[in-house]
Amino acid sequence: MSILIQNGQVIDPASGLNTRADIAIDDGTIVSIGKPSAGFKPAQTIDANGCFVVPGLVDACARLGEPGHEHEGMLDSELAAAVAGGVTSVVCPPDTQPVLDEPGLVEMLQFRAARLQLSRVFPLGALTRGLDGEALTPMAELTLAGCIGFSQAEHNMSHNQALQRAMQYGATFGYCLWLRAQDAALGKGVAASGPLATRMGLSGVPVAAETIALHTIIDLMRTTGARVHVCRLSSAAGVELLRQAKAEGLAISADVSIHNLHFTDADMGYFDTRARLTPPLRQQRDRDALREGLKDGTIDLLVSDHTPVEGDAKALPFAQAQAGATALELLLSATLKWAAQSQVDLLRALQVVTSAPAQLLGARGQGLGQLRVGGVADVCVYNPDASWAVKPEALRSQSKHTPFAFDMSGSEMVGQVKATIVAGKVAFQS
Numbered sequence: 001m002s003i004l005i006q007n008g009q010v011i012d013p014a015s016g017l018n019t020r021a022d023i024a025i026d027d028g029t030i031v032s033i034g035k036p037s038a039g040f041k042p043a044q045t046i047d048a049n050g051c052f053v054v055p056g057l058v059d060a061c062a063r064l065g066e067p068g069h070e071h072e073g074m075l076d077s078e079l080a081a082a083v084a085g086g087v088t089s090v091v092c093p094p095d096t097q098p099v100l101d102e103p104g105l106v107e108m109l110q111f112r113a114a115r116l117q118l119s120r121v122f123p124l125g126a127l128t129r130g131l132d133g134e135a136l137t138p139m140a141e142l143t144l145a146g147c148i149g150f151s152q153a154e155h156n157m158s159h160n161q162a163l164q165r166a167m168q169y170g171a172t173f174g175y176c177l178w179l180r181a182q183d184a185a186l187g188k189g190v191a192a193s194g195p196l197a198t199r200m201g202l203s204g205v206p207v208a209a210e211t212i213a214l215h216t217i218i219d220l221m222r223t224t225g226a227r228v229h230v231c232r233l234s235s236a237a238g239v240e241l242l243r244q245a246k247a248e249g250l251a252i253s254a255d256v257s258i259h260n261l262h263f264t265d266a267d268m269g270y271f272d273t274r275a276r277l278t279p280p281l282r283q284q285r286d287r288d289a290l291r292e293g294l295k296d297g298t299i300d301l302l303v304s305d306h307t308p309v310e311g312d313a314k315a316l317p318f319a320q321a322q323a324g325a326t327a328l329e330l331l332l333s334a335t336l337k338w339a340a341q342s343q344v345d346l347l348r349a350l351q352v353v354t355s356a357p358a359q360l361l362g363a364r365g366q367g368l369g370q371l372r373v374g375g376v377a378d379v380c381v382y383n384p385d386a387s388w389a390v391k392p393e394a395l396r397s398q399s400k401h402t403p404f405a406f407d408m409s410g411s412e413m414v415g416q417v418k419a420t421i422v423a424g425k426v427a428f429q430s
Helices: 075-084 103-116 139-145 160-173 195-200 207-224 236-247 258-262 284-296 328-341 346-351 355-360
Strands: 003-012 017-026 029-033 044-047 052-055 057-059 087-092 120-123 176-180 227-231 252-257 301-303 379-388 413-422 425-429
Touching (some): 075 087, 075 328, 075 413, 160 207, 160 227, 252 258, 258 284, 284 328, 328 379, 328 413
Parallel strands (some): 003 044, 003 052, 057 087, 176 227, 227 252
Antiparallel strands (some): 003 017, 052 379, 379 413, 413 425
């Protein structure tokens, strides 16, 4: 299908392009940026006047419900939410039911996702069988099946020797390990340790739960040479450790979720379970450090951490409620909001949700997260001046729970998606 996107402000963080131009698309590929050739006859024209035309967003952490959690989310509902938010590629963790530890399961997930013709899906394979933290999975076979890395999701390794063995194997064959830095014993609480959690009578997760695990990961990286992506950093101390590891030259990267970037533990209010999240919301100094770390490049990516949760699992006392929030539709607006509040250049802001996560995907991400002639036609068109309030009933995700549904941070969401194109096909249009 041929598409012409007219009169938009084309912004590509990968090349630094920021100019008013048309984009011509044919057969899933961008054929021109600027004035299209005289012979180009589009089957569809999208008027992007007053809009920004940017690469499709790449969300490096989004749970999609399937397989095994269909009561919380289905591929069709969650990927429809993704394209409504301008997200054209998503990375899904392996903690499905059954766990993504067999090539056949990975292939089936990708087959189901491809049939929907919505966002692309990039699975993370389980690092250990059943995420038991002990026996390594057949990583070579999982990679051939489509996995772009290996993770324990929220599950810990059984002991540090098992982690060392996994990192040695990953380093030998060039696999990236996506690890959550959280100590198993210290990370069992439901809120960030501090005066507020104490007053509310909630079990706390100290900053040390993150820093102890991060110290272990970094020390083992030094001895194994492994490449590690740290998932959802949450503390100021963690940001500083990451900064030091990068200065040392270690092959480490990290992301932060939109929730920890925008909210603090004070936003739990009177035990509002919409703010029951993993990692927990921490104090303002932590949020400020995360914002600065993302701004200066210490933190590489911003993720939605989309985790659909059914209503009954949230309608429980705070400590018993299931952690998680719907967020795929909010990634773009949350990014723009952070940029405005932290005086971040728009190219850098878009980079953390486009070209930077695409680079982390490695060979399978080549051509994604950028706009270039001959490249993949994954495009998001959005109105930067449109403001909107998050209304749960209007969200396309099967799950409706999000802390953004009440305006805890003091202003409306900004930026509304007008059209999303995936592989040269219009997957969403408002």
